[in-house]
Structures are given as structure tokens and as C-alpha cells.
Amino acid sequence: MEPLHINGQQIALDPEGYLQNLADWSPEVARQLAHAEGIELQDEHWEIIELLRDFYAEYQLSPAMRILVKQTGIRYGKEKGNSMHLLRLFPGSPAKLASKLAGLPKPSNCL
């Protein structure tokens, strides 16, 4: 996929638009990746992206959907800890899409 251009730097993407190099992630990268998916990031999106980045930093894992829902509830309250909230923010498959925008490794389609 065409690379992103941020501050004169090229950010390489793989064929599905995931970062080739996870260290390239920045909030601006997330904004541009989201834009390519037709999403304009709002505060509620950033909450999930931050949660995913913290989760990954601590456990070196991308959480499965069920775990993401649970963790969202613990951190941001019950009204957000459900799959409807996540589906509204990240349509289709929320755990996968949000992980992509958060700069986590591409899942192996394992689940």
C-alpha cells in the first residue's frame, strides 16, 4: 500500500495498510490510518487506542475482542464496556481495526 507522508517522512505500510515498522507509530499516523478507513478520530476513539497501546506495552499481546470489551469497561465504565460501543467507533471487526490504528502487530487471523 502507498506509504504515508508525515513531516516529510515516508511511513511504509504493508499490503493491508498495517505499519511495516511498529516504531513508526505516532498519533498523526493513527489519524491518517483512520482517515484511510473513513474514520475521523474523536476522544472516544483515542480512549480505545490508548488502552490498546497500554495493553500491548504491558502484555505484548493484542487482546481478543472479549478481553478488549472487558478492559474497556474496567477503564472507562460500564456504558463503554460493550461491543456496541466498540462497533460504533470501529465498524466491522473492532478489535482488529482498532489494533491497526493503534500500531499493534497485524493479527494472524487466528481467531
Add this chain to the structure above:
Amino acid sequence: MILHTVNRAPGSHAALQQCIQALSGPAALLLIEDGVYGATPAFTRLFHRLDGTVHCYVLAADLQARGIDALVDGRFQVIDDAAFVQLSLDCDKMVAWY
């Protein structure tokens, strides 16, 4: 009853010892692949811990392939592939040690 299989040679690997340590009867212990070397007399001491409720088997094809079918210790019953299948069905689950 649990079927335990061991596929590593006892001379170079601890799988057989580890299996025997975790065994309690009633159980079946089947040696396969390089594990069949464990059925030769040099290793009988490893089996002293087992009581009569642990039945010991060894897979015929793997013995023949290694030229040791004449060396099998009397504790073992030599079985073919079909008997292996039957044994795995007589037991309700298995643990593979490798």
C-alpha cells in the same frame, strides 16, 4: 484411564522419566518412535516405581525398524498399529510426552 505415550529415547532425553514420575494407575504407557529404546533391559530400573495397574506397551513397527524387537523386556506387550488405535479408544484421554 489415561494413555501416556513417550517418543523420546531414554538415553538422551528425560521424557520417559518425567512421564513415569507423573503416572498413577490405572494407566497405559505406550512407547513409540525413539521411545521404544526404553523397552530394552538397560532401562528396566526406570519402571520399578510402577505398580501392576500401569500396563506397558511398545509399538511393533518402531521396534522392527530399529532392529530391537528381540530385546524387549518382559514387562512390555508388543502391539501393532491397530492395537494402538484400540488402546487409545479404551483409554478416555491421552498425554503425549515428547
Add this chain to the structure above:
Amino acid sequence: MSTPDKQLLVVVGAGPHNATRARDALDLVLTSAAFEIGVGILFRDDAVYQLLPQQQADAIDAKSLAANLQALPLYDVEQLYAPRSALEARGLDPDNLLLPVQLLDDNATAALLHSYGQILSF
């Protein structure tokens, strides 16, 4: 949670850097847990080395299995076991482990194998 005969016991015998065995076992556990299948782990033999705190996998450019293991409680995987003899044989202190594991004597380890519906060993 599923009934005992529908629960899996994943038995792992490899240390954290022995090929991909420890990770393969853990991946199966996490997948099962994500599908809400009841799953326990028996850390046998060298697998107790997985439980050492202060592992620094990045020193050999490896991914940290220890970090992954610490996610187990979040996945509601709380049936964690290790034979006391495996720790003793390796001179490890049972009070200084990464995760709260239930220590078993050899008879209890054998009984544990009998108590699960299915066993998958790595």
C-alpha cells in the same frame, strides 16, 4: 464456565526459549479462553522456568513470554499448576514466581491429569 469434562488442561514442559513450544501452548490457552472454554495450565519440568520473574527477553532480541503470561488473569485463566518437585529439582523458590500457581506433590499432579476432560501436551 464449562463443566470439568469439557475443560482443557494444557501441559507444557518447555522453558521460555525452547523453540516455540511455550508460546504455542500459551497461544492455545489464550485462544481457548477467548472462546470461553475452561482451561488450565500445568507447568511441568523445565516449564517452571517460564515462571521466573525478571526475565529480560529483549537481551536476546526475543519477544517476552513472561509479559504474555501475565495477561492470563485478564483472560480468566486462573487454574495454574506446577509440581513442587519440578521447582525443587531446579533450585527455584516457589515464593518468588511471576504468577500465583498451585504447587502439587507428585500424587496430586497425577490426579490433576485425571480430573480434566482433555489434555494437550507441549
Add this chain to the structure above:
Amino acid sequence: MKIAVLVYGSPTASSAAATAYRYARAAIGLGHQITRVFFYGEGVHGASALAAPPQDEVNWGQRWQQLAQEHEIEMIVCIAAALRRGVLNQQEAQRHGKSAANLAAGFELSGLGQLADAALNSDRLITFGG
């Protein structure tokens, strides 16, 4: 009886694929059904269509293909383990920008859920370690 088989060893570095094959054939011969064979860890190498052993040696991948075809056995290859080791179907090759695909016909890439399912929903799960 419905029997599932797990192959966890590579066809060159272990006997897992060979022993599992003999077991499966014997089980079918006794009238049992092998529902699924799951290839995990180094076992995924057995699903490469590019293995080209000499003619006087057995190609275990091919033997599995034949057996699966004759007896309608699902042959599932763990996708995560396969991607790590370079065993890819066309779709994954594209997803990952690779120049070739090598998953042999008759094998299917899928997730570990298929192994958990086989463990809980078959009469037996028989593991062949590497």
C-alpha cells in the same frame, strides 16, 4: 468413534507425521472416522507443496493428501504457526506481500479455535509430538 489427530512435529526433524499417518490409517481400517488432523508448531512444514524429497523417500504431505481425499478428513494447518514458517496459501501470500504461495492442496489454514474444538468435540484427540 470420531477421532481427531494433532501433529506437532516436522516431517524431517521428527517421526510425528509418519506415526500419526500410520495411526490414522489403522483407525480408518478399523471402521473409525478421522474427523480432523491439526498441524501445529513444526508440524506445519508437512503442508508445504514445495517439499521435494527423492523418489525413494516418502513424501508425508502427499500421503496425507491422499488419505484425506479418500476419507474426507479435514486437514487444518495453524495459520499463526504456518505464517511464521513460510507456509502460505494464495490469500495469505497477498496479505503479507509475498511472492509465492505453497500450501498444498487439501490443507486449510485456520485458527487454534479448530484445535480447541477438536479437543472438546471429538471422542478422542491423539497427539503426536515432535
